[in-house]
Amino acid sequence: MNVSQADIAAIVQQTLTQFRPHRGFTFRSPAVTVTGGYCVYQLGEVLKELGATKVLLVADKLVHQLGLTTSCEAAITLSGLELMLFTDIAGEPDTDCIKAGAEMLNRCDADFVLGVGGGSALDAAKAIAVLGDYAGKLTDFHVGGIASRRVGLGAIPTTAGTGSEVTDIAVIKDLVLGIKVPVKGPALVPDMALIDPALMTGVPAGITAATGIDALTHAIEAYISRHSNPLSKAYAYHAIEAIGKALPIAVGYGQDIDKRYDMAVAAYKAGLAFSNAGLGLTHAISHQIGARYHLAHGVANAILLPYIMAFNALSCEAELAEVASALGVGRESMTLRERCRAAVLAVRQLVIDLGLPTSLADVDIAKRDIPLLAEQAMKDICLKGNPRDVNPNQIASLLQQVIDGTLPEGYC
Template identity: 40%
Template sequence: MTEQIDEIANLITNRVLDEVKVGRFYKFIMPNVVLVGEGATIKLGSEVQKLKTKHALIVTDRGITKLGLHGTTVNSLKQAGIEVEIFDAVKPDPDTEVVAEGISFAKGKGIDIVVGLGGGSPLDVAKAIAFLLTNPGSIHDYEGIDLIHNHRLPLVAIATTSGTGSEVTSNAVITDPKRNKKMIISSSALVPDIAVVDPRLTRGIPPKVTAATGIDVLVHAIEAFISKNSITISSALAHRSIMMVTENLPLAVGNGEDMDARHRMAIASLMAGMAFSNVGLGACHATAHQLGTTYKIPHGVANGIMLPAVMTFNSLVCRDRLREVASAMGEPVEGLTDREASLKAIAAVKTLIQEVGLPSSIREVGGSEADFPQMAQYALQDPTLLSNPRQAGLEDLIAIYRLAF
C-alpha cells in the first residue's frame, strides 16, 4: 500500500513539475486589486479614487437595479467624489446590440471608468464597452485571441453570482444574433483592474440559479485542472476550488441564507476564474456554449449536461489528473487504478449535478440529435477547445453530444 501511495505521489509530483522540467515560459495575469468578503463593495470608492478617475459608467441589468443591489456601489463611488451613470439594459446571453446600445449611452458623457455589476452577462458587456470606447471598429473585429491593441478604459468588475469568474478573467462572451453564435473575445486587456467579490450580493439568488452558476464554477475548476496548459499556480487554485464547490454548493442550494456556504462558493468561483483565465478551459465549454445558444438554456445548466460526457472523452489522456479530481471531491481512491479513480471522478460529478437538481442530459432539455453536426461545427471553432487535454475533431464532438444526449 505504501508503495502504491509513493507511486501516486511521484506521478502527481512529476505532472505538476512538468513546466519546470521543460523550462516552459508562462505568464499569470490577475486584477491589480481583489476585494473579497461580506461588505467588500463598501471599499470600492476608495480603490477607484486611486485610479484618478471622475465619471463612472455602471453596467448592470434591471434585475439588479429593481432589487436595489447597486445601492452600495453607487454610494461608495459617490462618497469618493465620483459621478455615476447607470446603464441597466443588459439581458442574459448579451448580444452585439446591447453592447452597441451601451456604447451610444456612454458616448459624450465623459465616462472614464466602467464598472460591471452583476453575473457574467453585465460583466462581459462592461468589458466590451470598456475596450470599444478606446478601440476602432466593431466588436466583430475582436472575436478571437489578443486582438485588442489600444488601452481600454479602467475597469471594475463586481460579481453578484458565484459562477462565471468573469470578475477576474480575460474573456467576454457576446452573442452575434445574425449567426446565432457566441463570440469569444479573449485578451489580457479584458482582465479588470479591480475585482470585487462580495457574498452579500449573492444572498437573494434562487436555488436553481445558485445550482447552475455553482456547477459552472466546478466546470471551470475541472477544465483548468486538466487543461493541457495547466501549471502549478492554476492547479493549486483549481484543486482547492473543486474541493470547496463539492462541499459548499449543496449547502448554498439547500439554504440560500447559509452565508458561510455562499461566501465559500464566491471564493471558489474567484479561484477557478483565476485558474481558467490563465490556462484555458476545454471541450465542455466549447460544446456547452453551442448547447446553450441552440436550446436557450443557462450556461451553467449546459455545462452540467456536457461535463460527464467530456470527462469520459478526456479520461483516456488524463486519468492521473482525474484521479486527483476524484480525491478533491472526497472520493476514496486509495488502491484504485487510475482508470478506476477517473471513473469515480465522473460518477462524483454526475451525483453532484443531480444532487443540486440540474438536468443531466440533452434529451431532458428538449434537444434533438439532428442539431449536433451544426453545433459540433461551431464548437470546433470555439477557442476554449484549444486547451482541451485531448484533441477533438468534428466527429469526436458529435460523439460527445450523443453521449450527453
C-alpha cells in the same frame, strides 16, 4: 539580396515574440482584489486609488431592480465621484446591447466602467470598456487578442460562477451569426475585482446551482487543460475542493453567508485558473447548444461535464484521479482508473443532487443539427485547452450520448 539592419532587427524581434520558453507561462490577474462581507462600502476609496473620477456603472437590469446596486451607488457618490448608469442588460449580452453601452460610454465620457451583476453584466461591462473608443465591431476580435483599453475597469459579481471578474474573456452573442462568441485579450482583465458575498445571499437556488456548476466546470477543465501551469493548477484544485463542500449548502440554504463567501472565492479562483490555462471541450460544445437552444450557460455545462470528463479520461486519467481527491471521493487504495471513474460519478451525482438535468433529452435537438453543432464546437477557442484531441465525428457521437443520457461503458 540586400538585407538591412532594420530587416535583421525585425526578424530577431519576431523570433523573440514567438519564442515560448519550455514550460514557461504568463499569469494575469486583476491589480486589486477586495473581498469580504459588506466590503462594497470600501468601493469609493478603491476607485479613487485607481484614479477614477467619472464612473459608468453597467448593471444587470434585475440586479438593479432588486436594489443590489444601491450600496455601490452610495459608496461611489459619497466618495465624490460622478456616477452614470447603464442597466439595459437583460439576459446574456448580445452585440446590440454592447453597441448601446459603448455609445453611452462615449457620450458620458466616463473614465471608469464598473460591471455589477452575474457573468452577463460583467461581460457586457468588459466589452463596453474596450469598445468605447474602437471604431469597428467587437466581433473583429474573435481571433485576435484585445490588448488595450482607454478606461479603467472594475467588476463586482453578484453570482458565484463565471469568474468574469478576473478573466480575460467576455462571451457575447453575435446577432448576425446567431452564436455565442468568446472574445479574449489582456485588456479584458478588470483592474479591480470586488467580491462581497452579501450581494449573493438572495440568488435563487436554481441559479446558484447552475452558476456553481459553471465554476466547477472552469476548475476541472483548467485543471486538466493541456495549457495548465503550477499556479493555475493550485487555484483549480482548491476551487474544486471548496465547491464540492460549499455548493450543496449554498443551494440548500442560500442565506449561509459563509458558504456564499466560499463559493464566491472558489469561483474567483476557478476564473483565475481557466483565464491562465484555458478550458476545454465542455465549454466548446456548451457555447453552441447554449445559444441555439436557450440553455443557461451553467445548465449546459452541468449536462455535458460528466460525459466530457469520461471522454477525456483517455488522456488525463492521473489528473482526473486528483480531481477525485479534491472532491473527497478518491482513496489511496483505489487504482488510477477507479479514482478517475469516481471523479466522473461524483460530478454526475452532484448535478443530480442539485436538481440540474443530466441529459439533453428534454431539449429539442434535431438530428440533422448535430454535424453543424460539432463543426462549430471544433472552431470554439476553448477547445485549444482540451487534453484529448477530438474530431467532429467524436463530438457528434458525444452529443448523441448526452441526448440519450447514457455515460459510456464503465461509468454506469
